[in-house]
Amino acid sequence: MIGPQFPDEPAPRASDRTLRQFAALCILILGGLFALSWYRHHGSPSVSAWIGLSLALLAGLPGLFHVAWIRPVFLAASALTRPIGQATGMLLLALLYFGFITPLAWLLRRTGRDSLERPRATSSTYWSPVVEPDYVCRYVYQYQKQRGSAFAPQTGASHGSVESPTR
Secondary structure, three states, rough: OOOOOOHHHHHHHHHHHHHHHHHHHHHHHHHHHHHHHHHHHOOOOOHHHHHHHHHHHHHHOOOHOOHHHHHHHHHHHHHHHHHHHHHHHHHHHHHHHHHHHHHHHHHHHHOOOOOOOOOOOOOOOOOOOOOOOOOHHHHHHHHOOOOOOOOOOOOOOOOOOOOOOOO
């Protein structure tokens, strides 16, 4: 389960599998960027592409076989990207709240819609009428088979409809 990350919490310990996945992603992403630079510059990649490829080979390749070598790189990358992730998360939540939920609530209030059917301040009572069910045994249908059940009415009703028994 995803829970809130508080600043005073210690960082969770990365498993060996996570570190190997990180090493493989380093090789894949940095190698892909090198290949893209090679393609765009017609066989002579840029200096930054060579630096990325050397990082992939120096950090990523040994990290696949010996995970202790990639752990400092993983921790540094986690420390650098954690604030970015927190800020992005807060920004997206704010955009969702103020860009979607607030205008929707404003629109529903203006149209007078009340999904909870709350009583108005001018009503004399807060009681709401309750409709009694016709056939109480229908509550156990979710635990029984629909056809041939001891509780189901034998009137030939379809799966979705409930008819009261004729006894």
